[in-house]
Each structure stands twice: as structure tokens, then as C-alpha cells.
Amino acid sequence: MKTDPVPQKCFALVTETYAPQVNGVANTLGHLCRGLLNRGHQIQLIRPAQSGEHPGISNGPELLERRVNGMAIPRYPELQLGLPAGNRLRAMWKRQRPDAIYLATEGPLGWSALRVARKMGIPVISGFHTHFQQYADHYGVGLLQQPIMSYLRWFHNRTQLTLTACPTQQKELMRAGLENLVLLGRGVDCERFHPSHRSTNLRQQWQAGENDIVLLHVGRLAPEKNLLLLIQAWKEALETTDHPERLRLVVVGDGPMRAELQKQLPDALFTGWLNGAELASAYASADIFVFPSIVETFGNVVTEAMASGLAINAFDSAAAHQHIRDRFSGCLAPVGDAKQFTCNLLWLIDDVEGRRSVRIHARHRACQLGWGPVIDRFEGYLSRAASGPAKMTRATHARDPRLKPGSSEPRG
Structure with missing residues (x-):
């Protein structure tokens, strides 16, 4: 049965990394952003300026890109950690208020976006893209593993939903005390990789x-x-x-x-x-x-x-x-x-x-893992968040029982 198209909306995506950087998070967000644009939504992309770039705004007809100040991440010099940008985000969202916000990273930039959004009453969902807490031992700061996890738990539990990559990650995060977890999944381009x-x-x-x-x-x-x-x-x-x-x-x-x-x-x-x-x-x-x-x-x-x-x-x-x-x-x-x-x-x-x-x-x-269904879910989570948390939660669970926290899908 054909479903009605989702009404066009304005969504903000906040991330520390994006193409042309080469990593899994940038790859995933590129697919999600292009998918929403192809469906007629407006996107505000907020990210740190990378090497060779300057902070500022690039304004297209459907994509508004806001580059903020950043600093190099230790041992990850090719990446910039976004610095807090609360005043800029507040001014930006007063001019054009997004219907919902997606936080892909939990650093200072994501923290400031969460703080501003909650004060302005803008719905926020988040994604768990990187196991920062598991990296602690490898970089000589193992004592910080628990504080990092405590912060991540605090951060994500203040968003309406946290989107996970796979069922095993969902179960790990549930055990760590994260709430309102749902499966987003990932796709693969089987024409590009052939x-x-x-x-x-x-x-x-x-x-x-x-x-x-x-x-x-x-x-x-x-x-x-x-x-x-x-x-x-x-x-x-x-x-x-x-x-x-x-x-x-x-x-x-x-x-x-x-x-x-x-x-x-x-x-x-x-x-x-x-x-x-x-x-x-x-x-x-x-x-x-x-x-x-x-x-x-x-x-x-x-x-x-x-x-x-x-x-x-x-x-x-x-x-x-x-x-x-x-x-x-x-x-x-x-x-x-x-x-x-x-x-x-x-x-x-x-x-x-x-x-x-x-x-x-x-x-x-x-070949069974196209990006289309992943973008469908992403669009649905953002659109239902824009409609209010109570309606979003009921709709999410009614839409597909397999997406309840802790659920999984058949293995291939």
C-alpha cells in the first residue's frame, strides 16, 4: 500500500565530521543528508570548519551550511572538535527555526546545540556514532572511561530518541543506562561497491x-x-x-x-x-x-x-x-x-x-541493505519528533515492533 509523502520540513544536523573527510560517520551522515534533501526537506548543516576552511555560512536553496570554530582533536589532527556555539545557534534558529534537530556528536558543539534547543523548545534526537568511551584505554586515559560514559548517558537521555547502528550496540547502550533507543541501521551502495x-x-x-x-x-x-x-x-x-x-x-x-x-x-x-x-x-x-x-x-x-x-x-x-x-x-x-x-x-x-x-x-x-529504508526511518524519526514526543513514541512503536529498544532483526 502506498504511503502518503512526509510533509516538507526544515531539519538541523549537528556533527563534528562530514565529507570530504573519510570515515564511517561522515559517510553515514552524507547519505542521510542527501536522502532528506532528495525528499524535499530543507537542511541546516552545522559543523566545525576543517583544515583550509573558514567559519561562516554557505547558503544554498535547500542546504544551509554553518561552519563554526573548532580545534584539532589530539591524535586525530585531521578532525576538528567543534567549540561551543550557543550564541550563533540561538541567533540562527531565531531567524529560521528548525522543526527538529539531529545531534550526531556529543562534543562541545553538540552540547551547546542541545542546551539551546532545549531552552527554545525545539525537538531534539541524537545518534550514537562513536564509542569514545572504549577509546580511552588506547589513548592512555583509561581512568576517564567511566566519566565519559556518564556524560554520554547524561547527554543522550536528554534527547527524545537515540538512534543506534545495530542491535548489538543497542543492547550495550541499554546496559549502560541509555534510554529511548531505536534502531536506525546502515545501508550500502551496491552499485558503487560492486x-x-x-x-x-x-x-x-x-x-x-x-x-x-x-x-x-x-x-x-x-x-x-x-x-x-x-x-x-x-x-x-x-x-x-x-x-x-x-x-x-x-x-x-x-x-x-x-x-x-x-x-x-x-x-x-x-x-x-x-x-x-x-x-x-x-x-x-x-x-x-x-x-x-x-x-x-x-x-x-x-x-x-x-x-x-x-x-x-x-x-x-x-x-x-x-x-x-x-x-x-x-x-x-x-x-x-x-x-x-x-x-x-x-x-x-x-x-x-x-x-x-x-x-x-x-x-x-x-544487496539487501540499500540506504532507502534507512533514510525512511531517519525521516520518520525526525518528522515524528517535530510532532511532539508523546505522538512520536506511540507512532514509532506502532509502525514497526522490531524497532523497540533491545529488538533485533534477522541475521543474514
Whole structure:
């Protein structure tokens, strides 16, 4: 049955990161913002000015972009932490009051936006995009983990809803005391990421023949990404496989661990950051995707690799938990079980038919994960927030019982 279109509204999106920055949060927000614009809504995008930019306003017919002052995040120099901008936001929202606000980040900029919105009576929902509290140990501030979580709980519980990436994250946040959690999910562009982008020329640049096996890792090269396991698994693969000369390792991305990784993995190829057609070709030209991270809120790179037809080797969490069946559409190890993670990688390397079957099923599952339904949900949450919290809550639960806090959807 055809549903009536949502009346056009004005929504404000507040975030620390946005394209052309390369990370999962920027990628997700880009899809959500474009989706709302394509449906005729007006968008106010509030974010810090990045390197080479100046604070100010870019005003288009449907998209008003407000860049505010920021400061570099320690060990993340490519990102700017948005500074409080309460006065500017108050003046902006007095001139054009948004129907609802989405807070994608919880830093000083998000805090000031929440404070102003509550004083002005503008409905606010939020999203949990980054496990900042889990990063504390990796950056030598483990004692701050509990205070960070307390702040995040305080922040999100003062918004009408908190949108989560996947059911496992939803359950973790419920245990941490966050309330009013609903599933947003993530999509993947299966035309952009497609096995047809496989390139013989690129594989030749990687010194990989047609029968060689290319292992690929894509992501930020940082301590919290558990990359010591990538080193360990690669070395064990070279030592135990019958044909180590047929193995290649390609690492896409950059970050503070790059120099150490290059030292530990002298036979690997490091490309730096890739995007667009170059990234799609890199995915499709590999064979196995190796993803040892256990701190992801979702892990967009997992579904991008699946859409590209790769065999995924990951831990049983976030996107991998939600969309992969072990030894069917990928390989899953219990979270933290490094031995099983490495055993799974060796199986994918040695079992040609098993790897081929996994790749086929991974692509099939990814093709069920378009962005359309995700944008539908996002638009619905914002529109119902604009109608008032009581009406929003009833409508949300009546619309789809699977979106109740703690619910999940069938795994692929």
C-alpha cells in the first residue's frame, strides 16, 4: 500500500565530521543528508570548519551550511572538535527555526546545540556514532572511561530518541543506562561497491597474479582498531600456508600507527586513504577482507567489502554480527578470540571452494541493505519528533515492533 509523502520540513544536523573527510560517520551522515534533501526537506548543516576552511555560512536553496570554530582533536589532527556555539545557534534558529534537530556528536558543539534547543523548545534526537568511551584505554586515559560514559548517558537521555547502528550496540547502550533507543541501521551502495570494479591492472600493480590471494584491510590505522592482530594473523598465514608466495596484503587508510605497521609488515602495500572509484576498485580487486576491530558502532567497511564480493574475516560484533553467517557469508570469531580469528583467516586462504561460496553469499546479503529504508526511518524519526514526543513514541512503536529498544532483526 502506498504511503502518503512526509510533509516538507526544515531539519538541523549537528556533527563534528562530514565529507570530504573519510570515515564511517561522515559517510553515514552524507547519505542521510542527501536522502532528506532528495525528499524535499530543507537542511541546516552545522559543523566545525576543517583544515583550509573558514567559519561562516554557505547558503544554498535547500542546504544551509554553518561552519563554526573548532580545534584539532589530539591524535586525530585531521578532525576538528567543534567549540561551543550557543550564541550563533540561538541567533540562527531565531531567524529560521528548525522543526527538529539531529545531534550526531556529543562534543562541545553538540552540547551547546542541545542546551539551546532545549531552552527554545525545539525537538531534539541524537545518534550514537562513536564509542569514545572504549577509546580511552588506547589513548592512555583509561581512568576517564567511566566519566565519559556518564556524560554520554547524561547527554543522550536528554534527547527524545537515540538512534543506534545495530542491535548489538543497542543492547550495550541499554546496559549502560541509555534510554529511548531505536534502531536506525546502515545501508550500502551496491552499485558503487560492486565486483565488476575488479581490476587486473590494479592487481598487477599489487604484484598479484590471477591465482594469487589478496588480503585487504581498510580503515583508520590507530591503536583502538586492534591492528596488532592484523600483524599477528598475517605473519601466521605466511608461516603456515602451503604457498606463501601467493599471498599479498594491501592496507588502505592512514593514521598514527602507519609507521609502526609498515615496520612490522615490510611486505605489505600501504596505499593511504582512497575514496570514490579508487576505493571501489581496491575492494573489488582483493579476495579476503581482514577486519580485527572490536570497537565499531557499525563498521561501514564491512558491508562495503561484502557488496564488493569479498570474503570477510571479522569478530562477531556490529555489522559483521548483524549481517554475516559464519562460514556461509563470511567468517566470525567470538569477540576477543584472536586464535579463532586467525584460524578463520587460514581457512579462507586454504579452502578455495569455501572462499568462493562465502564471497557469493556476502554479495547477495549486501544487496539487501540499500540506504532507502534507512533514510525512511531517519525521516520518520525526525518528522515524528517535530510532532511532539508523546505522538512520536506511540507512532514509532506502532509502525514497526522490531524497532523497540533491545529488538533485533534477522541475521543474514
